Structure formats: C-alpha cells, structure tokens
Amino acid sequence: xxxxxxxxxxxxxxxxxxxxxxxxxxxxxxxxxxxxxxxxxxxxxxxxxxxxxxxxxxxxxxxxxxxxxxxxxxxxxxxxxxxxxxxxxxxxxxxxxxxxxxxxxxxxxxxxxxxxxxxxxxxxxxxxxxxxxxxxxxxxxxxxxxxxxxxxxxxxxxxxxxxxxxxxxxxxxxxxxxxxxxxxxxxxxxxxxxxxxxxxxxxxxxxxxxxxxxxxxxxxxxxxxxx
Amino acid sequence: xxxxxxxxxxxxxxxxxxxxxxxxxxxxxxxxxxxxxxxxxxxxxxxxxxxxxxxxxxxxxxxxxxxxxxxxxxxxxxxxxxxxxxxxxxxxxxxxxxxxxxxxxxxxxxxxxxxxxxxxxxxxxxxxxxxxxxxxxxxxxxxxxxxxxxxxxxxxxxxxxxxxxxxxxxxxxxxxxxxxxxxxxxxxxxxxxxxxxxxxxxxxxxxxxxxxxxxxxxxxxxxxxxx
Numbered sequence: 001x002x003x004x005x006x007x008x009x010x011x012x013x014x015x016x017x018x019x020x021x022x023x024x025x026x027x028x029x030x031x032x033x034x035x036x037x038x039x040x041x042x043x044x045x046x047x048x049x050x051x052x053x054x055x056x057x058x059x060x061x062x063x064x065x066x067x068x069x070x071x072x073x074x075x076x077x078x079x080x081x082x083x084x085x086x087x088x089x090x091x092x093x094x095x096x097x098x099x100x101x102x103x104x105x106x107x108x109x110x111x112x113x114x115x116x117x118x119x120x121x122x123x124x125x126x127x128x129x130x131x132x133x134x135x136x137x138x139x140x141x142x143x144x145x146x147x148x149x150x151x152x153x154x155x156x157x158x159x160x161x162x163x164x165x166x167x168x169x170x171x172x173x174x175x176x177x178x179x180x181x182x183x184x185x186x187x188x189x190x191x192x193x194x195x196x197x198x199x200x201x202x203x204x205x206x207x208x209x210x211x212x213x214x215x216x217x218x219x220x221x222x223x224x225x226x227x
Numbered sequence: 228x229x230x231x232x233x234x235x236x237x238x239x240x241x242x243x244x245x246x247x248x249x250x251x252x253x254x255x256x257x258x259x260x261x262x263x264x265x266x267x268x269x270x271x272x273x274x275x276x277x278x279x280x281x282x283x284x285x286x287x288x289x290x291x292x293x294x295x296x297x298x299x300x301x302x303x304x305x306x307x308x309x310x311x312x313x314x315x316x317x318x319x320x321x322x323x324x325x326x327x328x329x330x331x332x333x334x335x336x337x338x339x340x341x342x343x344x345x346x347x348x349x350x351x352x353x354x355x356x357x358x359x360x361x362x363x364x365x366x367x368x369x370x371x372x373x374x375x376x377x378x379x380x381x382x383x384x385x386x387x388x389x390x391x392x393x394x395x396x397x398x399x400x401x402x403x404x405x406x407x408x409x410x411x412x413x414x415x416x417x418x419x420x421x422x423x424x425x426x427x428x429x430x431x432x433x434x435x436x437x438x439x440x441x442x443x444x445x446x447x448x449x450x451x452x453x454x
Contacts, residue, residue, distance in 0.1 A: 198425055210452035216445060
C-alpha cells in the first residue's frame with residue numbers, strides 16, 4: 001500500500017488512536033502536527049506500539065497534507081476552520097478530507113456535554129465550505145472512544161459515515177472497518193453529520209455520569225447495511 | 228398495580244406499541260384519543276393481543292389525562308403544543324409527562340430524516356414550558372422502533388431518558404426496562420433531549436436507506452449504568 005493517510009492535528013488522543021489502529025492494519029500513516037519534531041516523536045511512539053513493519057512517519061501539517069490524498073482531521077472545533085484555511089493550498093485535487101470535528105461548547109469554555117450551533121449546520125459542513133472544490137469532505141469517527149482506540153482490545157461500536165461523495169464515503173467505511181470491532185454505516189449526506197456530531201456530546205455526558213467509554217451500536221438493520 | 232399509565236394520542240404506532248408491551252408487563256393502560264370510541268376500539272385491540280388479564284381501557288384524551296398520574300405523550304410534533312395546552316387543566320399536580328415527540332420536518336411537509344429547530348431547544352423542553360408547574364416532564368422512547376414494539380419479539384435497543392426530575396426519570400427508566408430487550412439509561416437533564424430527539428431522524432434515514440427498523444445501543448458503560 002503506497003497510499004498514505006495523513007492524520008492532520010494527529011498528536012491528540014483521537015489522532016493517535018486512529019494512527020495506532022490503522023498502522024496495525026497495515027496502512028501507511030503520516031502524523032501531522034504544527035511542529036515536525038512533535039509529529040516525529042508521536043510517529044515513533046506509534047511505530048513502537050504497532051510493532052512489525054508499521055509505516056508511520058511524522059511531518060509538519062502542511063507537508064503531511066501535501067504528501068497524502070487521504071486527510072484525517074482530528075483537531076478541536078476551535079482550531080478547525082483556521083487550520084483548514086491554512087492548509088487549503090497544500091491539499092491536492094481529488095483528496096478526501098475525513099472530518100471528525102465535534103463543535104463542543106468547550107471551544108468557548110462551555111461544557112463538553114453541550115454543543116455550539118454551527119451556521120453551516122455542522123462542523124463537517126463548515127469544513128466542506130472551506131476546502132478547495134476538488135476535495136471531498138466525509139464526516140466520520142466522532143463517536144469512537146479515543147481512550148479505547150489507544151488500547152489493544154477490539155472496540156464495540158459503529159462508525160456512521162456521512163458524505164455527499166459516495167466513493168469517498170465508501171473508502172472511509174472501509175478504513176473504519178479496519179479497526180477491530182468497528183462496523184461502518186452509511187449515514188447519508190454530509191448534512192446528517194450534524195446529528196452524528198451531537199451524539200458525541202451525549203456520549204461525553206454518559207461517560208461523566210457513569211465513568212465509562214461510551215460508544216454506539218445501530219441495531220435493527222440488515223447485515224448488508226454494515227461494512 | 229392501580230397506578231395507570233395514560234397514553235395520550237395513543238392510537239398511533241408508538242402509542243399502540245408501548246400499550247401492548249406495558250399491558251403484557253402487567254401495567255394498567257388507558258389509551259387516550261381525540262374520540263373516546265376510537266380509544267376504546269384501540270384498547271380492545273390491545274387487550275386481545277396482550278391476552279390474559281391485560282388491563283387496557285380507552286378514553287377521550289382529557290379524561291385519560293385526568294385519570295392517571297403517568298402520562299405518555301405520543302403525538303406528531305405538529306400536534307404536541309396544541310394538545311398540551313388543551314390538556315393542561317386536566318393534568319393533576321404531581322403527574323409525570325413522558326414526552327416522545329420528535330420535531331421531524333414532516334411537520335411542515337419536509338423530510339422525516341430532518342428536524343426542525345425548536346426555540347426551547349427540544350420538543351421536550353417545549354412541553355416543559357407548557358405543562359403546569361407541578362408536572363414533571365421526562366423525555367424518552369424517541370429511538371424505539373414502533374414497528375418492532377408492535378411485534379412479539381424482544382427488542383434490541385436502549386432507551387435514553389432525560390429529565391430534570393430524578394424521581395420521574397427513574398420511574399421512566401423502570402417502565403422502559405419492562406419492555407423485553409430494552410435497557411434504560413440516564414441521559415441527564417431534559418436539555419439533552421435535543422440530541423436524543425435528533426437521533427430519531429438519523430435512524431429514519433438509515434431505515435429508508437437500508438429497509439430496517441434501526442435502534443441504538445450504548446456500549447462501553449459499566450453494567451450499573453443500565454436499568
């Protein structure tokens with residue numbers, strides 16, 4: 001596999017967890033960070049944990065962006081728009097930006113169990129407004145516990161994938177399904193990301209209340225719905 | 228058990244399904260409808276299906292409301308506020324109103340996979356603004372498939388219960404857990420109902436896309452979180 005996945009803003013818990021799981025699944029990973037050195041340290045840590053022939057490198061965000069066609073964005077909401085604007089010129093035509101941003105009220109010192117309203121409808125739609133026309137945005141991985149991703153056990157949750165680009169959505173579902181225990185679901189158009197993003201705030205509330213690592217499973221659908 | 232549950236606007240699929248499951252669990256049910264006769268026919272149908280000593284009667288909505296301290300509201304969003312205003316004077320102090328209303332865009336001829344913004348934050352908070360002060364509002368049962376409730380098999384889903392009244396929330400969780408296969412979860416304050424309501428629109432989209440009866444399970448929490 002020469003197609004790398006760049007995890008932009010990838011040194012936080014979600015980015016590191018995805019990097020670990022995908023590296024173990026044989027994907028080539030580029031961790032992006034504001035500082036190349038920090039990214040390289042994170043990459044070394046993932047290589048050590050993933051073991052074997054894990055292909056994980058670290059670069060400054062713009063370089064990571066330019067080196068990959070699959071971009072996984074894992075930054076807090078307060079940094080999302082500014083970072084996309086900064087990286088826009090580094091994105092190559094035909095790239096896919098997978099956005100996991102949740103507009104938590106923590107962005108304005110509010111509670112993590114509450115969200116902010118986003119004018120475009122969702123953080124993912126805000127991203128879609130900011131990327132170049134030739135870049136497809138997919139919303140996914142909002143509801144996966146970063147703590148559990150950073151562990152070694154299979155997960156017990158589904159990933160709902162929303163996009164207006166069916167091919168980009170399918171690729172993202174395939175990547176999700178590479179994480180042990182995860183099933184991927186077609187959540188429909190990108191506009192539906194607003195609901196998937198909000199679910200994270202509900203899960204955070206449940207985690208606080210019950211000291212857990214909540215995720216969701218969708219029941220009641222035929223087996224063909226999951227992949 | 229002499230404490231009856233009045234299912235207000237109870238002749239629709241969700242109301243009938245809850246009536247059937249609770250009647251089978253030994254609860255006394257009053258089905259409420261705009262017309263007493265229609266409510267009585269619905270009650271007879273539930274009695275026949277529930278069998279045994281099922282206690283199910285039918286009354287006009289206001290009479291049903293006056294006869295019970297547990298009110299389960301199962302009406303479309305477009306009818307919710309008007310019905311609560313009409314029934315307000317029939318609600319007895321100390322009653323619990325369990326609201327399952329989802330502000331689907333179908334209320335204004337939009338799609339069932341989209342929702343309307345509600346000024347108060349959620350349909351449940353709109354209900355809370357309209358009921359008498361001495362009535363507690365609980366939000367629950369939004370995400371349960373009405374089709375599956377009306378069947379005979381155990382369900383495979385969780386019910387997230389939101390309320391500002393801990394006792395009312397606990398009673399509602401107990402009622403939810405009487406439905407075979409359902410686990411009930413404390414979803415926190417009533418304001419969180421906005422997220423639980425929206426999930427229904429997402430599930431409807433999944434049902435349309437995959438021809439299923441989608442529900443949700445929350446994973447990753449300790450066993451004590453469910454009841």
